[in-house]
Amino acid sequence: MTVENPRRALGVVFFIVFVDLLGFGILIPVIPLYALSFGATEFVGSLLIASYSAMQFLAAPLLGRLSDARGRRPVLLLSLTGSVIAWxxxxxxxxxxxxxxxxxxxxxxGGNIATAQAYIADITPPEDRAKGLGLLGAAFGLGFVFGPALGGFFASDPVVAAARDIFPAIVPVSEFSLPSFAAAVITGTNLVVAFFVLPESRPPEERGSEATERESRIDQLLTALRTHGLGALVASFFLVSFAFSALESQFIFLTNDQYGYGATENAIILTYVGLVLAVVQGGLVGPLTDRFGEYRLAVAGAAIQVVMLAAVPFSPVFGTYIPTVGALVPIGPTLPPGVLALLAVMTPLSVGNALTNVSLNTLVSRSAGDDEQGGAFGLTQSAGSLARTFGPALAGGLYTGIAFWAPFVAGGLLMIPILFLLGRLDREVIASVTA
Known part of the structure; x- marks a missing residue:
């Protein structure tokens, strides 16, 4: 650790990731409808969603290696600048x-997440790394808690009408463009804050020339990937992301078909899910890791998701067995009783996903050397992005081609190999990554 005040630096990175994800989350309820407004089909709209993950897949390892060679701070600032332009x-x-x-x-x-993870690894000792990465995960969760809500606010008719009265006619104001501009302003503010308060975590003497570092780092990462431990962790990352993308991409279709929910109702549910993720990753992972260890938490989280992912589409059926609960809880007259069962399923599912993601991140961090953190996180980030590129397309095909429950059940089944992958890690490998 080379940062004089690691706690303050951790708070700054938390804020950067939170605001970055806040800007991203604003557009979650907007993107599909925005594509349709240009005459795109639902399939093309799905490709638009997947294109983000595809580019993240390509960029994450490059940004991670660049941060190893040139420092974390310039890469984070560069990525924030690019995000402002994009929005x-x-x-x-x-x-x-x-x-x-x-x-x-x-x-x-968006590939800068690997750099943020490496920054956390730079400023935290191994025994506290799970807590630091858990806070980073909490920033994710909070970004998704408040982002969609802000997106709905900026896309609302009164706000759009007020903006049209304020902005000149040359500015295109609509329910699609206004959330985009809001994301740009928020990200721009994030850039200014980071420029003035974010210190560098990687001193010059630990960096290398780009050409030399890139060649040696690729060799080191490929060697590490072929090892039994890291290979299983990266494969697990891919399967977790692939399986969960079925939920992320088809959830709104499911609630719309089963409950008749629109953007507002879904935003409430997604806000609740994000809050659960934030609480678990930011407050519970650290104490649970101290007691059970990262490996056991990763296995437990995967086991929970096997069951709960498959249970999501059947929540309306479960809800028929608790029809009186809805009348006892003041949750709104239009909310079907079955949604209580949906929330009962989504709560442990969110907990399981949070446990698995943070634990796998920590295990990957411990399996890589101090000078390989950016590249290692870039590799796992790329595996997740690749899964989220192809996962939604497959899930959409299952939803429309087989049945509404198919992508969720398939997602649960995809979690089963993770139990075997992690279970095959021998005791020596487990000891080396959890010591």
Whole structure:
């Protein structure tokens, strides 16, 4: 650790990631409808969503290695600058092609998560790394808690009407562009704060020339990937992300078909899910890790998701067995009783996902050397992005081609191999990554 005040630096990185994800979350309820407004089909709209993860897949390892060679701070500042440009383009897009270009640029800049993870690894000792990465996960959760709510606010009719009265006619104001501009302003504010208060965590003597570092780091990471421990962790990351993308991409379709929910109702549910993720990752992971260890938490989280992912589409059936509960809880007259069962399923599912993600991140961090943190996190981030690129397309095909329950059940089944992958790690490997 080279930062004079690690606690303050951790808070700054938490704020950067939170605001970055806040800007991203604002557009979650907007993107599909924005694509449809240009005449795109639902499939093309899904490709627009997937394009973010595709570019994140390509950019994450590059940004991670660049941060190893040039420092974490310049990479974080560069990515924030690119995100401001991307969200502005998204708001002024006059065609579907520009929309795709803006989304792809945003995805490339979203690869900075690997750099933020490496920053946490730089400033925290191994025994506290799970807590630090848990706080980073909490920033994710909080970003998704408040982001969609802000997106709905800026897309509302009164706010759009007020903006049209304020802005000149040259500014395209709509329920799609206004959230995009809001994301750009929030990210720009984040950039200014980071520029003035974010210290560098990697001293010059630990960096290398870009050409030399890139060659040696690729060799080191490929060697590490072929090892039994890290290979299983990266594969687990891929399967977790692939399985969970089925939920993320098809959840709104499910609630719309089963409950008739629109953006507002879904925003409430997603806000609740984000709050659970934030509480678990930011407050519970540390104490649970101290007691049970990262490996056991990763296995437990995967086991929970096996059951709960498959149970999500059947929540309306479960809800028929608790029809009187809805009358006892003041949750609104239009909320079907079955949604209580949905929340009962989504709560442990969110807990399981939080435990698995943070624990796998910590295990990956401990399996890599101090000078390989950026590259190692870039590798796992890329595995997750690749899964989220192809996962939604497959999930959509299962939803429309087989049945509404198919992508969720398939997602649960995909979690089962994780139990075997982690279980095959021998005691020596487990000891080396949890010591």
């Amino acid at each position: 502005m383009l998204f708001g002024i897009a006059g065609s579907l092609a520009v929309l795709f270009a803006a989304r792809m640029l945003a995805g490339a800049m």
